[in-house]
Amino acid sequence: MLAEKYADRIEKIFSKYPDKRSGIMDLLYLAQEEYGWLSEDTLREVAALCDVDPTQAHSIAGFYTMFSEKPKGTYWLQVCTDLPCALRGADQFYQELCAYLDVDDGGTTSDGLFTVEQVMCLAACDKAPMLQCNFHYYENLDMDIIKGLIEQWRAQAQQEAAE
Amino acid sequence: MEHILLRDLDIPDIWQFDTYMANGGYDGLKKAVADHTPDEVIQIVMDSNLRGRGGAGFPTGRKWSFIPKDAEIKYVTVNADESEPGTFKDRQLLEKNPHQVLEGSLITAYAIQATAVYIYCRGEFWDLAHELEVRIEEARAANLLGENILGTDWSCDVHIHLGAGAYICGEESALLNSLQGLLGQPRVRPPFPAQHGGGLYYQPTVVNNVETLANVPWILLNGAEAYRSIGTPESPGPKIFCMSGHVEKPGNYELPLGITFRELIYEHAGGIPNGKELKAILPSGASGPVLVATDEVLDSPLTYESVEALGSTLGSASFILMDEDTDMVWAAAKMNHFFKHESCGKCTPCREGTFWLDRVYERLLRGEGTARDLTILENVPRQMQGVTLCALGDFAANPVLSTVTQFRAEYERYIQSPEPAAASNMPDAAR
Ligand SMILES: Cc1cc2nc3c(=O)[nH]c(=O)nc-3n(C[C@H](O)[C@H](O)[C@H](O)COP(=O)(O)O)c2cc1C
Ligand code: SF4
Ligand code: FES
Numbered sequence: 001m002l003a004e005k006y007a008d009r010i011e012k013i014f015s016k017y018p019d020k021r022s023g024i025m026d027l028l029y030l031a032q033e034e035y036g037w038l039s040e041d042t043l044r045e046v047a048a049l050c051d052v053d054p055t056q057a058h059s060i061a062g063f064y065t066m067f068s069e070k071p072k073g074t075y076w077l078q079v080c081t082d083l084p085c086a087l088r089g090a091d092q093f094y095q096e097l098c099a100y101l102d103v104d105d106g107g108t109t110s111d112g113l114f115t116v117e118q119v120m121c122l123a124a125c126d127k128a129p130m131l132q133c134n135f136h137y138y139e140n141l142d143m144d145i146i147k148g149l150i151e152q153w154r155a156q157a158q159q160e161a162a163e
Numbered sequence: 164m165e166h167i168l169l170r171d172l173d174i175p176d177i178w179q180f181d182t183y184m185a186n187g188g189y190d191g192l193k194k195a196v197a198d199h200t201p202d203e204v205i206q207i208v209m210d211s212n213l214r215g216r217g218g219a220g221f222p223t224g225r226k227w228s229f230i231p232k233d234a235e236i237k238y239v240t241v242n243a244d245e246s247e248p249g250t251f252k253d254r255q256l257l258e259k260n261p262h263q264v265l266e267g268s269l270i271t272a273y274a275i276q277a278t279a280v281y282i283y284c285r286g287e288f289w290d291l292a293h294e295l296e297v298r299i300e301e302a303r304a305a306n307l308l309g310e311n312i313l314g315t316d317w318s319c320d321v322h323i324h325l326g327a328g329a330y331i332c333g334e335e336s337a338l339l340n341s342l343q344g345l346l347g348q349p350r351v352r353p354p355f356p357a358q359h360g361g362g363l364y365y366q367p368t369v370v371n372n373v374e375t376l377a378n379v380p381w382i383l384l385n386g387a388e389a390y391r392s393i394g395t396p397e398s399p400g401p402k403i404f405c406m407s408g409h410v411e412k413p414g415n416y417e418l419p420l421g422i423t424f425r426e427l428i429y430e431h432a433g434g435i436p437n438g439k440e441l442k443a444i445l446p447s448g449a450s451g452p453v454l455v456a457t458d459e460v461l462d463s464p465l466t467y468e469s470v471e472a473l474g475s476t477l478g479s480a481s482f483i484l485m486d487e488d489t490d491m492v493w494a495a496a497k498m499n500h501f502f503k504h505e506s507c508g509k510c511t512p513c514r515e516g517t518f519w520l521d522r523v524y525e526r527l528l529r530g531e532g533t534a535r536d537l538t539i540l541e542n543v544p545r546q547m548q549g550v551t552l553c554a555l556g557d558f559a560a561n562p563v564l565s566t567v568t569q570f571r572a573e574y575e576r577y578i579q580s581p582e583p584a585a586a587s588n589m590p591d592a593a594r
Contacts, residue, residue, distance in 0.1 A: 065328030
């Protein structure tokens, strides 16, 4: 349970605001970090912590693209294909990435390692093509660079599985 | 000239507390607190004629003057949601010159005697926000924020709130709702954020953009007159121009307002790659009307008034450039798709309008468009203008109407020719 395991972090979150409700987004992040995604049970747990109705936790989770109510791959690749990036080849980059990983738009690789999605502008348009992987930015990409990164991530996942 | 905002270009380590302090850091705050009453600070910023850099260009000092003096609890909210396509200036400021943004926020807080500052960072700025927490603690350790700031009886804490991926939360009233743990949808106004009942936790609140606040320390230190000597009388000061799309040197450029489009694009940003001609300019990301790159446009000064006179808006000065080979129907489809995705769904014209327009663009790009679709593209956006709760409905109409009127022949080509667009040129909705 989050309340026991992360008591300090939760207290710090609540200390920022005059009411508990304002902590809900930080807590959803915390829950997602812990469980990988936001299940019905998790949403109920977060709702109880912030004194809100579970349906409200549900609608907030659904409103934002960075919260996921479904399991994602270990590496969640969000490629920006918005207009400024697309003018610098992001659409083609995205298609080649999908082909390389053998997934459809929005899909997850069969080994569960990678989910690929298109997202709107990430405020990095001068460094296109770019993507966000588990909240970190990778910029000025091409297929060679991303293939190298994918190898690194695969190795990292293997190592973690072995441990 | 030395940079006023993007000071990392002159002093790469300016993000470090010691470097910032060694270069006049927090002197603006110290001067405000030691030499001026809160009202005097508001007056100085009013006299500087600083205008909001988040898009609307509203006079900053005037906004602060609306805060009722009798309110016990008041807030400053820093808008770091930066999600407009083509905008990436606030990110550079927060990453590379964070203490200046903090200092500007604290001067603002002093001016309205705020009890707390909340910095609303878009969720994707995850790494940046966690770094910023460290910067806040550095300033706290130096008594520049927190309890009894600089030995006075004024206390003000600074907190970071992370969004989670929703463009609409950059709209100030949606931002306040999101911060309060409510759904990030705009509020009915009045009351406005500065008024009783309209702000954060319904207390009077100033909402300012990151870049706006980054101007404030310099104004305090150098005075309103010095600030007005930069730029033009109606649009004074430096502005960060974000250059993206078909441009030789994409990136941020800090230049005085009033330089021309031509100077910005060709002298500073290196012109258009591969010797191509510039065809169209979006001066305010996806939200403002597109401008055809005529000589008249290129020789116009970049001020709030003159870009408006050309039929567009300067907005946050996010320049998306498109060369002669760009398919304007495809570009408009991309932008409409963005607004369809980002509409919060509260108002019917915005929600349904962007949805139907998306369907029409899909059809057009598949080569299945009809003459009737052109009529829809002309009519639907007009029904979205001026009738919605927030400006997103108006923004969404702009790319469609401005391309249909100015690049009509390109639309007609899609209707006459049965050829589908090249796959790589299609936005995802069209696939
Ligand atoms: C749909 C929409 C999105 C907006 N996004 C942002 C944004 O990301 N950042 C920002 O500073 N202002 C944004 N604004 C403008 C804000 O509502 C507000 O005017 C601004 O933060 C005020 O600060 P300023 O006076 O310093 O410019 C947006 C407005 C709308 C209607
Ligand atoms: S105009 Fe669109 S984004 Fe704005 S409140 Fe209405 S539905 Fe929401
Ligand atoms: S359009 Fe991709 S980061 Fe802005």
